Amino acid sequence: MNLILISSLFTIVFSGNIEQTVLRGIPTSLLPKYTLAKTFLCLDGSSTIPFEFVNDDYCDCRDGSDEPGTSACPNGRFFCENKGYIGTIIPSHFVGDGVCDCCDGTDEYETKIVCNNTCFELAQKTRAEREARRALHAAGVAKKLEIISKSVLIKSDREARLRELEEGLQKVEDELKGKEELKQQAEAPENEAKDKHQKLWEEQRAVREAIARDNQMHEMFAELDANNDSLVSIEELQKHTELDSDHENEFTVEEVRLILGADSVNFDEFNVTVFDQISNSYKKLSEQSSETPVDHADVAATTEAQLDQIQAEADEETSAGEDEYEHEEEQQDITTPVATSLEHEKHIHDDTVPEYDDETKKLIQLADHARNEYNEVEGRVQDIKRQIDDLKRQSDVDTGPHGEYSAFIDQCYDYEEREYTYRICMFKDAKQISKGGGSDVTIGYWEGWTGPENNKYLKMKYANGATCWNGPARSLTVTFQCGTEHKPIDVREPTRCEYSMIFETPSACDERIATAAMHQEHEEF
């Protein structure tokens, strides 16, 4: 005892009675462990120390339990009594650090700073906040219960509807089978009649074409055979320079002979070997002479010269400092010929199939009717199937143990920010829509509920959105909190491309908060 008193000589002697000093920072519940005695057992049982060591501003216990009222232990716990408010525990290293942590200011008993006692105001404020919170949750819970009961209704409706649809589907599918048979029955004679009609027409057309070819050939032969010797000779054909396949040089005797296959040909030979070779290029001599004679070389020269000039002008323009690729574009514009009309590209066949005969027309009418009836029923089948799929998808969505989140089904919500609108379509996807134009960016597709084990429906996640440059795929985590309406109230990007949204909804309101808070109040203040 003597030793200890001496050892304290140099330390600051705190004013106040011993009890206040020694028992500082100890919660009422633990006071029995700190009864004045010779020794003190550290609360973790690790050692026994003289009782004088308790709150003597030196850390003796491993768990810091000997210094609840000083900052001596890094791991001690200080009890703020906070009269008029709730008693709280703070780390004992907050004691005497110049920061007012207890509302009664008792943690700063040794420092010069003045801590106002704010417990009364704090209690009022806390009470008001708690009441506001309770009221919010109460209002929210009412809406949530509506959602739940609606969800039950929706669910049973959905199931009834599903049953109905499935029964209906069976019936319609049976009907479809009947219609299909009828359709097949009507289509068989129709096809037969159509085939017959087509075949007949093709035969007729072949005959017509043969006659036309023959006429053309006779005319051509007569024209070519200038000396009327019933032979077409090399000299006779050579006049038709349009038949020269290379155009470059003269239409030589050798080239002509190659076409004729001999020095001259008679009509039969002309028919077999020559006509088909030349019929596409051939022109009457009179037609040729009526055209303006143009030298191919001249054409080329003129065009090139014109191009050069246009080119030079273009060069002048672009050399004023425009980028090279623009220059190239202009060049392309000049050299690519631009069609003025597409008409001549079209190949118009004037020989269309003649109308069906009346009998066939009748058969087609019958078949069309059968087909229409079939298609109509098939459409109904698809429609029912789609409805069934939709209903099944809806019932597969996890909307919470009681369907609290069922109101979200097929709903989208927007959050407006300065630069973007964030649109979340529940259980589907989330997008970032730029207000300054530009395409939407998907920041995630519905992945699932990701709240902690004891509160799974606190958070949901949308993942695998568009990939960031030099970064990961975008994702969004939505955290729900109680509110009276469904609405996102904040979107942030705490880490690049990992978005987080806070979403208010009655679905997240808590019955316990709505009801229990009322009772607690009196116990705590």
Next chain:
Amino acid sequence: MIRFIHLISLILLLNISFIENVDRNNFKTCEQSAFCRRQRKYKPDTTPYEVDLSSMKTITNGHLQFSLLNTLKSHVKLQLDLYTLQHNSLRVKINEINPIRKRYEVERVLVSEPKLVSVNITKSDNNQIEGRFDKTARFILNAKPFRLDLFTNDIFVMSVNSKNMFNFEHYRKKPASDGAPADNNAEDNEDGMWEETFKSHHDSKPHGPSSIGIDVNFLNFENVYGIPEHADAFSLRSTHDTDPYRLFNLDIFEYDIKNPMALYGAIPYMLAHNEHATVGFFWLNAAEGWIDVSNDKLNTKNLFSTITSFFGTKSNENNEVPEVTTHWMFESGIFDGFFFMGPTPNDIFKQYTALTGATPTPPLWSIAYHQCRWNYNDEDDVRGVNNGFEQHQIPVDVIWLDIEHTNGKRYFTWDTSKFPNPEKMQDDLAVYGRKMITISDPHIKKDDGYQVYADAKSRGYFVKSKDGSDYEGWCWPGSSMWLDYFNPEIYKWYSQRYSYDNYKGSTPNLFIWNDMNEPSVFNGPEVTFPKDVVHYGGWENRDVHNLYGMLQHMATFDGLLERSNGNIRPFILTRSFFAGSQRTSAVWTGDNAAQWSHLKIAVPMLLSLSVTGIGFIGADVGGFFFNPDAKLLVRWYQAAAFQPFFREHAHIDTARREPWLFGDDNTRLIRQAIEQRYSYLPFWYTLFYRQEKHGVPPMLPLWANFPRDTNTFKTEDSYMVGNGLLVYPVTEADINQVSVYFPGQNTVWYDIRTFTQHNGSETALINVDMESIPIYQCGGTIIPQRLRKRRASMLAIHDPITLVVALDRNHEAEGELYLDDGQTYDYRQKHAFIHRRFTFKNNELKSISLDSSAKFETDAWIERIVIVGYPKNPSRVEINSGDKQAIPIHSYQDGSQVLIIRRPGPAVTTDWTLTLS
């Protein structure tokens, strides 16, 4: 099994080091830099330079002047000025006499005109002048050929131009366009002398060639250090097979390690150390520089026949001694060399900082823990991070805001949609004793609606292109311009931007970060200014490039000082730096990566900065680029907790990494590391004060404390904090053992956690788990700590102190404690501080004041004294202070020989004696 694990980790490590990050094609090689190409190939058999001894003039006592002639170019006349300086230092200037264009001499670096000491000319004949000055310094200037030999304590340490590589390119007229050289000399028109092109960038070189090369050789040395900034070994490697080390301030995107490429800052200062002496060479030049390093052998038989027994050791049987030869090349300016003759490491630190200044004692909070990220997005985010630290009970002193806090990268503004009330945000942090730091980069957004731009534009304050128009380039805000801090008026105007009036939303709790100040110009050559842009006074950026970043952070410092009327210590962090930056700014190693190799390289990088005067330094915890896994992050916290500047920082594309995001276990480990940092803050603070007073940096290579222990000369896996702690950070992923070398014969080391003892001059295998930070207190030292926890350092200023007395083999120890208010200049202006020395000798521990005039009011007291290595349980412990006496309780652990004195109780302000018997 252990061997197997080692092998795997080695393979993994090799893999990582193969990751190529930087695009090297964006940066010049020596071959692509014309002057380097010319100088590097300059290797004549004999030097054409001669000193004309007959020209010697004594300007004042301590200043001799000579003519220096190039015998091949008689028309070119150089002047050599030799100054004998206090602190065993010699300055040698070589400049042109009457050049056609004045050559740039660096300003703003030296703290004042160096003080001369008288020289005693001990020999003077027709070829040599020998002089002795100050304590141990001696020079011999050899005339023909030109050579300068330097001695300390009569030991031959340095030799200049002994390899004949001195080569001074005088200013000359441009050769006529027909190709005929103006000076009738073919070499005046070499490729790249009058213009050069790199990638798409053309350098007009209007003044032609102007470079200087010189060899400085360190005799009987095997290790040289310094010339930061490079991501390379501490003991500089031979550049035989690589480019020379480059000094040219650049923003290198995703820099690679283990190569001589230039980085963000430059200090043209090299040290050499052996068991006899520590010496240094500093060439004050701010142009682009390249330095070749070569480990050679010098044959002593025929050389220097006039000098005998000069090495302190005998040469080997082949008459050879080792020699590190270095070849220095700068693009312009003058030769302005400072030679420091040591001879001890502490002498060297003093000598260099006497010239360029020491780091002043930083605010206490700035050596605590900093939380940074690109970016904390808005006020709620900042509040959330602050609450995170509260909730997880992790101490933190500063929260930082990167570029996104501004309105479109317009510095001195706020994005008001995200930061509507910045004053309130800062006030809220201040409640917890915490500060905020915002970024302020040098590029000024080109926008007439931006006040800073509009004012600067109308006043003509921007750096000019070669044609005289305002130079425009690209950086974060898009089209930007750069202030010309070289103009004193602009410098002052910029510093005034930091006044509370001009910087709206700033409060006394706001401090500044200057980034991108090399400067970084996204579309410039090598991502910086073209060399032919023009600064104040008509100097080209070519002449002054490496000074730009320093001038910005100096002006920022002045601004913060001014805003508090000179009362509050500013804090600035800069990325770019030059010699002298230490006076006003902390430095970090820029944009590193979340890779184990980057954690490891931080130690040699920080040591290189430390020994060249930049003592307040750190690397981004976790690595800036990429995502560290939990293990790497924890190890990084553990390492950085014992490095001078301790800041977590991360790229905007990385995942969040606040300390509590990696699970409870890792949160606990990170909390422990940060708490350890806080517990040693009194020690760190004392070391920073010592740096201000004596120039000794807080983070030191082992040889600084054990100069004769040759095993430490290449050490870069461990280092010292002051003279007290040996730190061996774990920098490998999967190891359960590290091999720690304990320096010093007859030295004993104590594990700071277990107090296990290790002998000096021995290597020990130490088992490590994720909790381990292998750190050892040196026997013979007394370290002050604060073992109480606080949420921020400024809240602990008056908390009690624990002294850890680690006894040496003679059962003696000593140490110091420095305390003040942690943030004002009262320690200088009002002597408001406490500086005490503790000595343990003959079973007595004494506390005495080192400065009787000092007075600082504090309740702080000694709550615990831990004496480690005490052989027996004393029967009685008694403490006396004045006429007061007490017998405190003590406990003793036989196994670990630890004696703990409980609550001895004296106020730290008093003298006292503790007696054991």
